Amino acid sequence: MKTVGNDLVRHQLHENRKWYLVLGVLLTLFGLVLLASLPFATLSAVYLFGLLMMIGGVLHFIAAFKIFEGGYRWLWAAFAIFYLIAGYYAFTTPVKTAIVLTSFLAIFLVIAGIVRSINAFIFRPLAGWGWTLFSGVLTFMTGVIILMSPTAPFWVLGMFLAIDILFQGINYLTLASYIKHEVPKSSADV
Template sequence: MTANPIPETHSKADPSWWGAILVGVIFVFAGFFVLGDVVAATVISAFLIGVLLLVVGAAEIIQAFSAQYWRGFFLRLLVGALYIVAGLMLVTDPARASVTLTLVFALALIASGVVRIVQAFQYWEWFGGLLLLSGIVGIAAGLIILSKWPLSGLWVLGAVVGIDLVLHGLWWISLGGRLRRERHTAPT
């Protein structure tokens, strides 16, 4: 009696490959939908981040009062209050707040790019060239965003979310295609 080399999860009724492709298609369509109006997507993203900051701030304040020890109480209270203030700023005026978020995002891209370039030379034998390219692209993207700032604050976050959705969707579609190929080429 020989064991079946294909695990039970890869039976003929296995929807994993087409499920992955379906998820990918949904992500791609969502990404193109977001890219259709990046300004609205930016404002909505800023609003949602604000709501999350309000929830996190409230949780931090509750944690400060419910902690077993009072050590760090005022620091937790301060952090919670800062989260709430930032959240209120994002919720009450998401368009203006998105301009500030875009500035922070551009500066983070530049800083991250510099770090990646330094690391590329430290880890050159482990695809350091790719890391170097990634750092250069990060710095260039940050500088492009800064060169158009504050106007870029109205579209950058939405564009990044849209592009991310499309790329993530393409990954899911590729994964589904590979799962399908492996299923059809596996010995039965």
């Protein structure tokens, strides 16, 4: 019985391999295009943020009046208003939003770098603590560089988005290649 299930999974992987390949190529190309035009990528990230905030606001309103009762209803409605305002702000002032989001990201990286560095010294008796320290220092320095760069709001968010999309594409291409070369089509091929 287990062989039939495994054959079905193998068959499904091979059936979908072409889609993994197409998606991988498209995402990789899109990631490279975004890397070549970081201001456009940053603007895309800001608009995506705004869209997601507005969707979140609508969902909070629905939850406020369909799910919750009493005082909680108004709390959820207040969250909905804040989400909608943030989304509207992102759409109407994308440059200011990029500055704010980049600053938040940089501050988060500085704090995360400090926390990782402290953790490294706490775990100093354990093997590998140096890598944690290296990661903490690198994260801290990245945050500081972003904070000190006056042009960072125009490229940082776009770079993170472009790299994420690029690596997703590479991931799908790797999966398609793995399926082709390593996954047998049936248990008879094993």
